[in-house]
Structures are given as structure tokens and as C-alpha cells.
Amino acid sequence: MRLLTRSTLISSAILLVALLISGLYIYDQVSQEVRDEIDEKLLNRKLEILVSLRSWERAIRPIPIATDFRLDSISAQDYNALNEHFEDISRYELVEGENELHRQLVTKFKRADTYYCLRIETSLLDLEDMGEIIAYSTLDVMVGLLLIAFLVNSLLQRKLWKPFYGTLLQLNAFRLDQVTPLQLPGSSIKEFNQLNETIAKLTAINQRVYQQQKQFVENASHEIQTPLAIALHQTEQLIQNPDLTANDAQALDILTQQLERLSAMNKALLLISKIDNQQFGETQSVNVGDLIRQTVDEYSFLAEQKSLRVELDFQNEIVVAANHHLMAMLVGNLIRNALVHSASESLITIQLADQSLRVENTAATPIAQPETLFGRFVKQSDKPQSLGLGLAIVKSICDTYQFTPSIASEGNQFIFSVSF
Amino acid sequence: MKLLLIEDEQALSQTIIRFLSQQGHVCELATTYQQGQEKIGVYTYDCVLIDLMLPGGSGIDLLRLLKKDHNHTGAIILSAKDSLDDKLLGLDLGADDYLPKPFHLSELNSRINSLLRRLKFKGTARLEIGALQIDTDARVVYVHEHALELNRKEYDLLLLFATNPNRVIKKSALAEHIWGDQSDQVDSYDFIYSQIKNLRRRFSQVGYELAIQTVYGIGYKFTPTDQPAIPS
Numbered sequence: 001m002r003l004l005t006r007s008t009l010i011s012s013a014i015l016l017v018a019l020l021i022s023g024l025y026i027y028d029q030v031s032q033e034v035r036d037e038i039d040e041k042l043l044n045r046k047l048e049i050l051v052s053l054r055s056w057e058r059a060i061r062p063i064p065i066a067t068d069f070r071l072d073s074i075s076a077q078d079y080n081a082l083n084e085h086f087e088d089i090s091r092y093e094l095v096e097g098e099n100e101l102h103r104q105l106v107t108k109f110k111r112a113d114t115y116y117c118l119r120i121e122t123s124l125l126d127l128e129d130m131g132e133i134i135a136y137s138t139l140d141v142m143v144g145l146l147l148i149a150f151l152v153n154s155l156l157q158r159k160l161w162k163p164f165y166g167t168l169l170q171l172n173a174f175r176l177d178q179v180t181p182l183q184l185p186g187s188s189i190k191e192f193n194q195l196n197e198t199i200a201k202l203t204a205i206n207q208r209v210y211q212q213q214k215q216f217v218e219n220a221s222h223e224i225q226t227p228l229a230i231a232l233h234q235t236e237q238l239i240q241n242p243d244l245t246a247n248d249a250q251a252l253d254i255l256t257q258q259l260e261r262l263s264a265m266n267k268a269l270l271l272i273s274k275i276d277n278q279q280f281g282e283t284q285s286v287n288v289g290d291l292i293r294q295t296v297d298e299y300s301f302l303a304e305q306k307s308l309r310v311e312l313d314f315q316n317e318i319v320v321a322a323n324h325h326l327m328a329m330l331v332g333n334l335i336r337n338a339l340v341h342s343a344s345e346s347l348i349t350i351q352l353a354d355q356s357l358r359v360e361n362t363a364a365t366p367i368a369q370p371e372t373l374f375g376r377f378v379k380q381s382d383k384p385q386s387l388g389l390g391l392a393i394v395k396s397i398c399d400t401y402q403f404t405p406s407i408a409s410e411g412n413q414f415i416f417s418v419s420f
Numbered sequence: 421m422k423l424l425l426i427e428d429e430q431a432l433s434q435t436i437i438r439f440l441s442q443q444g445h446v447c448e449l450a451t452t453y454q455q456g457q458e459k460i461g462v463y464t465y466d467c468v469l470i471d472l473m474l475p476g477g478s479g480i481d482l483l484r485l486l487k488k489d490h491n492h493t494g495a496i497i498l499s500a501k502d503s504l505d506d507k508l509l510g511l512d513l514g515a516d517d518y519l520p521k522p523f524h525l526s527e528l529n530s531r532i533n534s535l536l537r538r539l540k541f542k543g544t545a546r547l548e549i550g551a552l553q554i555d556t557d558a559r560v561v562y563v564h565e566h567a568l569e570l571n572r573k574e575y576d577l578l579l580l581f582a583t584n585p586n587r588v589i590k591k592s593a594l595a596e597h598i599w600g601d602q603s604d605q606v607d608s609y610d611f612i613y614s615q616i617k618n619l620r621r622r623f624s625q626v627g628y629e630l631a632i633q634t635v636y637g638i639g640y641k642f643t644p645t646d647q648p649a650i651p652s
Contacts, residue, residue: 226429229522233435236525239588239638249636256638260592263522301573305614 003161008153012146019145023138027131034130035103038122039086042105045069045120050109069120074108079115082108089121101128163187167196174203176210177278214277221270228263235259268389272376275396280323288318288420289352291331296350299339307345315353320420322401330397333390334359334416343412356419363414370407370414394418421466421536423447426456426482427498428475436469439525440532453477460486466536467494469528470515472506480509487514494535498523524593530583549582550644551628563628573598574619581632581642590639616640 049069074082084107090099104121166185174182182203184196235256239249274280296303296310303310320327338348338361346362372378374395379388391407398405404419423445427433433449440447448463450456453476460468460482468486472479483495496517497510507518516538517531537547537556546562547554553562559575561568570578580589580597591609598615616632623630631643 225521226432230429230431230435232522233432233439233525236590236593237435237439239590239635244636246636249638253636253638256590256592301571301615302611305611 004153004157007157008150011149011153015145015149016142019138019142023134026138027134030130030134038103038124039105042086042103042120042122045122046105046107046118049118049120053111068122069118072117072119074115074117076115078117079108079110082106082117084108088124091121091123100124160189163189163192164195167192167199171199175278176206177214178207181207210277214279217270217273217277221266224266225263228259228266232256232259232263265389268393272389272393272396275326275393275400278400280326280400282323283321284324285319286322286324286327288320288327288331288357289314291328292335292350292352292357295328295332295335299336302336302339303348306339306342308339308342309347311347311349313349313351313353315351318352318355318357318420320401320403326397326400330394330418331357333394334418337390338414338416341414356417358415358417360413360415363409363412366412367409367414370409373407374405421445421532422464423532424450424456424459424463424465424468426450426459426468426474426479427471428452428473429471436525436528439529443529445532451475453482456482457485460489464490465493466539467496467532469496469498469532472497472499472510480506480513483510483513483515492539494532494539496528496531496535498528524590524596526580526584526587526589526593527597529587530580530597533583534579547582549585550646552582552644554579554582563623563626566626568622568626570619570622573615574622577615577619581640582644585642585644588635588639588641594640612640 045068084105087104087106089102089104091102092098093100101124102121103124104119107118107120109116109118163185170182170184182200184200187193187196235252238244239252239256244252292312292314296312300310302308334357335350338359341363342348342361343364348359348361351358351360367373373388373391375388376392377388378392395405397403398418401420406417406419408415408417421444423440425433425436425440425447427436427449428451430451433451437447437449448459448465450459453474456470456474456479457477470479470482470486474482479497479499483497486493486495491514495515496519497507497515498519498521499506499510507520510518516535519528519531533547534556547556551564553565554560555562556579561570561575561578576598577594580594591612594612595609598612620630620632629645631645632640633643635641
């Protein structure tokens with residue numbers, strides 16, 4: 001969720017709750033006041049009634065026509081039990097055609113040895129209307145305030161946070177291997193300026209470290225490859241000796257093999273670190289099908305030698321945006337891997353369907369835990385000279401371009417696939 | 421042929437110079453950028469081998485200098501910097517070949533030979549080894565004027581042997597020559613054996629015995645012979 005959306009939502013929610021509470025509070029306060037006012041009115045009415053009753057000389061009779069009060073004679077016992085009080089009652093109103101709340105004062109008095117109970121009532125309708133008015137006006141205010149809050153958030157906040165989003169945009173596009181330092185927009189807000197300064201400083205440090213590391217990797221490779229080259233050249237010259245004995249030749253062979261292994265390892269590790277550091281910059285449109293055809297053609301002699309059948313099943317063409325060199329390496333490693341590890345006279349199927357490449361082959365021996373083969377230096381025991389870096393390179397390339405590689409095996413069937 | 425090696429690593433340059441001298445070349449050495457600059461400025465060479473990282477400057481600049489003054493001199497970059505950018509830049513600037521370190525001497529020899537042939541004869545001359553003639557432009561091999569159809573890998577293999585006659589070539593050098601620089605598969609030397617067997621068969625079909633022998637399992641050695649063709 002975007003920061004602005006979230007802040008608008010939160011402030012709206014808070015505003016909503018605050019307005020609800022304040023509406024209820026206002027209603028409570030007003031209704032308290034109205035009730036007090038009505039009760040006062042009823043007490044006033046009582047005094048008026050009592051005064052006018054005093055002028056009556058005869059004994060008081062219940063008055064037949066409906067007025068705002070009712071007079072009943074009660075027993076002494078009831079008189080003593082009765083306390084003056086207010087109560088809310090429900091009354092059927094002809095005009096509205098429904099029951100409405102009324103306020104009633106129940107009181108008593110004694111007149112010429114007769115005990116009376118006096119009930120005076122008045123409508124509470126005022127209060128109900130008032131509640132409604134309060135509710136509606138609160139709602140109006142709420143809608144208005146929400147609108148204002150929304151506008152403030154989306155316009156003001158958007159403007160305020162603009163430098164922040166500018167910085168974010170730049171950071172998104174930032175690459176460690178870019179040569180130019182990050183150019184962040186200035187702002188009148190102190191915090192944003194601080195943020196930009198910190199980011200600029202951090203990225204500059206990272207760029208420098210990255211460059212140093214890159215330099216180190218290149219220099220280290222240079223330093224390691226040169227002595228290896230010298231040693232290898234010496235062995236190459238030594239084997240030219242016509243008086244070489246079988247024993248010496250064997251020793252030289254082992255020496256050569258180990259030196260070459262070391263050199264190959266160095267190269268492969270350098271390559272992986274280069275891929276991981278995204279030092280293969282330029283991206284082109286690469287047709288995967290074409291690459292596969294080329295690679296299969298190139299290694300056809302290997303297939304011939306092991307009597308392997310290679311079937312291409314291209315349901316559609318796949319074009320990916322990637323570095324051509326790396327894609328050739330990915331396809332090459334997969335196909336070579338299948339060729340080298342296949343049992344003789346077996347079938348290799350290379351399939352392109354939707355957005356994925358699938359290479360299936362039959363290995364000479366079943367493979368346990370095929371998914372571990374993506375790790376560095378993981379290899380099958382029957383190929384002691386293999387470095388176990390081929391699929392690690394594939395993995396690194398996939399990671400670089402966010403392809404999804406997977407390995408599955410069923411007995412001797414080995415299925416490698418990459419989803420682009 | 422007159423060659424110049426610009427390389428700061430002493431042990432490496434010694435081996436390379438000794439090797440190239442054995443191959444009948446006259447080879448001079450420059451160990452720094454300045455030395456390289458002077459030699460390129462003063463003398464003319466058939467081919468210059470340039471290391472990219474030199475004390476005092478970059479081999480790329482020397483290459484630029486060389487191609488400006490002596491456009492006909494061949495240039496091969498020898499570099500431990502196996503970075504694609506350098507390779508592309510080098511080839512853009514007119515280097516004829518790029519060989520990442522560590523390379524096999526037999527491979528270097530083969531590259532120098534094919535480059536010199538290209539420069540000297542503009543591709544018209546055939547490479548003659550014993551009874552074999554190789555048209556390196558058309559990639560066709562003749563045995564006593566009898567053209568032989570070889571597939572790409574077989575041809576590549578034969579060319580490496582033909583440019584390194586009477587030398588033991590390591591299995592790995594043969595493998596790399598054919599595989600290209602895909603060195604993770606260093607174990608698969610078996611196919612070299614069968615490739616060589618194929619190659620021998622191709623030649624025996626036209627009545628020529630291709631004398632490639634294995635040397636103690638380390639590598640193979642081609643001894644060119646001038647035997648007469650056996651009428652088939």
C-alpha cells in the first residue's frame with residue numbers, strides 16, 4: 001500500500017471515530033439539557049395545576065376530557081408509597097399514527113382528606129427531532145471533513161512527499177556498476193535533504209567498494225592465471241622431450257591435469273562472480289531456439305560418438321532480453337551437461353513450450369537429490385574431473401535475469417527446465 | 421618470421437620466446453609499456469603479441485598505436501583479463517586474435533601460423549605439410565591433390581596438428597581447441613580419442629596413413645610423412 005493511501009485511510013478512520021464519538025457526546029449533552037428543560041416545564045405545570053385546583057371548592061373529581069394531566073384519587077396507603085418522580089412513557093399519537101415517547105411527572109397531593117395522584121405529561125418529540133438533526137449534521141460535517149482530509153492528503157502530502165518519491169525513483173534505477181554517482185534532487189525539507197545526503201554517501205561508498213572488488217577480482221585472476229600459464233607452458237615443453245620415460249610422462253600428465261583443473265576452476269569462479277556482480281551489461285533480444293539449434297549442431301559429434309538421439313520439440317519460439325554471451329553459456333551448459341551425462345544410445349529431448357525450456361535426458365546412473373546440483377562444486381561421483389560448476393553457472397545466469405531453473409529426476413530420467 | 425612479445429612476466433615470456441624460437445621465428449621481447457612503444461615505433465614486425473596489463477600502461481593503447489602506424493602487422497592479444505569488454509574492445513581496435521591466459525603453446529602456435537598465413541599470402545597459399553595441402557580459406561584438405569571432405573571438428577583438429585608437426589600436443593589443448601573455452605568439461609577426453617580415430621579413417625579411405633601417435637597417454641603427436649598415394 002502506498003504511503004499516501006495509508007495515511008489518508010488512517011486519518012479518515014480516526015476522523016470517523018472522532019466524529020462518531022463527538023456526535024454521540026453532543027446528542028447526550030443536548031438531550032440531557034432538553035430533559036432538564038422538559039422536567040422543569042412539567043414541575044412548573046404542576047404548580048400551575050395545584051394553584052388552579054386550590055380555587056376549586058368542591059371535592060376534586062377526575063376530569064373527563066383529556067388534558068395534559070390526569071388526576072386520580074388514591075388510597076392513603078398508595079399515597080404513602082408514592083414518591084414524586086419523572087418517567088418516560090409511550091403514547092399513541094393520532095397524527096403520527098404511531099407510539100411516541102412522552103415524559104411524565106407523577107406526583108401526589110392531599111386535599112380535604114382525599115389523596116390524589118397527579119400525572120402531567122408532555123411530548124418528548126422535540127428531543128427526538130433534535131437527535132435526528134444532530135445525527136444528520138454530524139454526518140454532513142463528517143463527509144465534509146473526510147473530503148477535506150482526502151484532498152489535503154492527496155494534494156498537500158503528495159506535494160510534500162514529492163522529493164521522497166523522486167529519490168525512490170532514482171534508487172530504483174540505480175545500478176552498482178554505473179559509473180556516474182547518484183544525482184538526488186534537492187528539497188526544502190530538512191529530513192529529505194538528510195536522507196538524500198545519506199543515500200548519496202552510502203551509494204558512493206558502495207560504488208567505490210564495488211569498483212575495488214571488481215578490480216580485485218580481475219587482478220587476482222591475472223595474478224593466479226599467470227603462474228598457472230607459466231607452469232602449464234613448462235609442462236608442455238617438458239613433454240616434448242624425446243627421452244621421456246613412461247613414469248615421468250605419467251607424473252607430467254597428473255601435474256598437467258591438476259594445473260588445468262586449477263585454472264579451469266579459477267576461470268569458472270571468476271565467471272560466476274562476474275555474473276553475480278552483473279558485469280555483463282548489454283542486453284539484447286536473444287532467440288533461444290536459434291541458440292539451441294547452433295549448440296546442438298556444434299556438439300553433434302559428441303552425440304554421434306555416444307550414439308545419442310537429440311530431438312528438438314519447439315512448440316513456439318522464445319525470445320528473451322538478456323546478454324547473448326550469457327544465454328549461449330546457459331544453453332550450452334545445459335545441452336553439454338545432458339550430452340556428457342547421458343547413457344549411451346539414449347534419447348535427449350529439448351523442448352520449447354510457452355515460456356520455458358526443458359531438457360530431458362537419461363543418465364547412466366540414478367541421481368539422488370538432483371536439486372543440490374545447482375550448488376557450487378556439487379558433482380556426480382562418476383566424473384571425478386568435473387568441476388561441478390556448470391550448473392552453478394546456469395543458476396547464476398538464471399538469478400541475474402530472474403529466470404526460474406528447476407531440476408527433477410525420476411529414476412534415471414533427468415529433467416532440467418528454465419522458465420523465462 | 422619476426423615477432424614481438426610484449427609481456428611483463430619474465431618466466432612466461434622466457435617460455436614463450438624459447439618456444440617460438442624453436443618454431444623458427446625471430447622473437448623480440450618488450451617488458452614494459454615504454455619498451456613496447458619504442459620497439460613498435462622503430463622496428464617492423466610480422467606479428468605482435470600483446471599482454472593487456474603492462475607496467476606503465478595498457479596493452480590496448482599499444483594496440484591502438486600499432487594499428488595506426490603498421491596496419492599490416494598482425495596483433496594477438498594475450499590476456500589474463502578474460503573480460504568480454506576487453507576482448508571486444510581489442511578486436512574492435514584491430515587485433516586479429518584474442519587468446520586468454522593460460523593458453524597452450526600449441527594453440528598459440530596455431531593461431532600465429534594462421535594469422536601469418538592470412539597476412540602474408542592473403543589466403544592464396546596452401547599450407548603444405550608432408551603430403552597434405554590445406555587450403556585454410558576454403559577449409560579444404562588435399563592429399564596429393566585429392567580433396568578430402570572433413571567435418572568442422574575434424575578439420576579444426578587436423579589444422580592444430582598440421583600447424584604443430586612433430587610436437588606432442590596435450591589432450592587438453594586438443595579438447596580446448598575443439599570445445600572452445602568451455603573448460604568445465606575437462607574430463608571428457610574420450611571423444612578426442614574417437615575424433616582422432618575418425619580422422620585417421622578418413623585419410624586411410626583415400627589411401628593416406630595419417631601418422632598421429634599417442635604419447636604415453638599425455639597427448640598426441642603428428643609426424644607428417646610424404647608417402648606416395650596408394651591407388652584405390
